[in-house]
Amino acid sequence: DTAVSQTPKYLVTQMGNDKSIKCEQNLGHDTMYWYKQDSKKFLKIMFSYNNKELIINETVPNRFSPKSPDKAHLNLHINSLELGDSAVYFCASSHTSVGARYEQYFGPGTRLTVT
Amino acid sequence: SQKIEQNSEALNIQEGKTATLTCNYTNYSPAYLQWYRQDPGRGPVFLLLIRENEKEKRKERLKVTFDTTLKQSLFHITASQPADSATYLCALDEGGSTLGRLYFGRGTQLTVWP
Numbered sequence: 762d763t764a765v766s767q768t769p770k771y772l773v774t775q776m777g778n779d780k781s782i783k784c785e786q787n788l789g790h791d792t793m794y795w796y797k798q799d800s801k802k803f804l805k806i807m808f809s810y811n812n813k814e815l816i817i818n819e820t821v822p823n824r825f826s827p828k829s830p831d832k833a834h835l836n837l838h839i840n841s842l843e844l845g846d847s848a849v850y851f852c853a854s855s856h857t858s859v860g861a862r863y864e865q866y867f868g869p870g871t872r873l874t875v876t
Numbered sequence: 877s878q879k880i881e882q883n884s885e886a887l888n889i890q891e892g893k894t895a896t897l898t899c900n901y902t903n904y905s906p907a908y909l910q911w912y913r914q915d916p917g918r919g920p921v922f923l924l925l926i927r928e929n930e931k932e933k934r935k936e937r938l939k940v941t942f943d944t945t946l947k948q949s950l951f952h953i954t955a956s957q958p959a960d961s962a963t964y965l966c967a968l969d970e971g972g973s974t975l976g977r978l979y980f981g982r983g984t985q986l987t988v989w990p
Contacts, residue, residue, distance in 0.1 A: 765919075792976050804920070804965065804980040817977055851919050857976050862908045862927075862969055865978065867919030 764788050765868035767852050773874045774842055781838045782871045784852030792816075793835040794853040794865065795827060804851070810835055811857060842875045849873070879903070882966060882981040889956055889988055897951040897984045899966035905944040906968035910978065911951050914963045923964075924951075956988045 765786045774780055786793060794817070795807040809817035810829040824840045835852060852868040883898035899909070907928050912920035926933045926942045926949070933940045939952040953960050963985045967978040 794976065801982065802963065803982050806977060806979075809976055811976075853919070855976055862910075862925060864910065864922035864925060865920075865976070866922070870917075870919050 765852055765854055765866050767850075767868040767871050769871060770869060771872050771874075773876065775876055776842055776844060778842050779838070779840045780842060780873070781836055782850055782852075782873075784835045784837075784868055786833055786852075786854040786866070786868075788854055788866060790854040790856055790866070791832055792855050792857040793829065793832075794855075795835065795837050796851040796853060796867075798849045798851060798870070800848070808837075839873075842873075844875050847873055847875045880966065880968060880979055880981040882964075882984045884984060885982070886985045886987065889986070891957060891988055891990050893956055895953040895956045895960065895986055895988070897964050897966075897986065899949040899951070899981055901947050901968055904970075905947065906970050906979075908969040909940075909942055909949050910967045910969065911938075911940055911949075912965045912967060912980075914965060914983065920965055953986075956986075958988050958990055961987050 768783050792811045794809045796804050798804045807821050808827040813829045826838045829835045849870045849872050851870045853865040855865040856863040879902040881900045889895050910925045911923045914920045924933050924940045926940050937954045941950045963983040965983045966981045969978055
């Protein structure tokens with residue numbers, strides 16, 4: 762069984778379009794994340810939700826809007842796509858609690874190409 | 877914000893040798909430090925977590941050290957195998973109330989040749 766899954770795996774679209782990426786985890790975790798990995802392999806956090814509440818919102822253009830319908834799902838909607846949005850987007854999940862830290866489980870990634 | 881540097885982008889070693897990867901950070905010491913492995917076309921996979929009050933952590937052939945004086949973590953793979961070839965990422969967690977925020981280094985690509 763896949764722990765963290767993302768759809769689609771590949772996404773090719775034109776500038777100006779709007780697209781969504783979906784993520785689901787079956788690990789029972791309470792926190793989910795979106796990361797962006799650029800062409801130089803630099804992995805940077807974008808957003809994090811804990812129990813459906815947004816807790817991390819990095820400096821990301823407001824064209825990016827995450828939504829968490831429940832603890833097991835986190836979607837990412839991107840409006841007016843730009844060339845610079847081309848990257849691999851990873852979803853991840855983990856337990857969280859104050860005073861303790863846990864590993865993050867990553868999905869397989871969605872490679873977004875904007876032409 | 878933290879600046880994280882991982883030693884050389886690429887490290888090539890012979891099978892059976894010990895691979896040592898370095899992660900240096902510039903600002904205050906993180907409360908936790910994690911190491912991940914990433915294979916081409918796949919998501920990172922967690923390997924080890926070490927806390928700031930721990931000097932060393934081991935798991936099978938893997939060992940991580942954490943030196944807050946040097947602001948450095950070392951990641952060792954003993955008796956390396958070609959299957960260990962991958963990119964290894966270190967990630968810093970500052971702790972506190974920002975649950976789960978990790979700052980990743982750019983990674984070191986390890987190649988183990990027979």
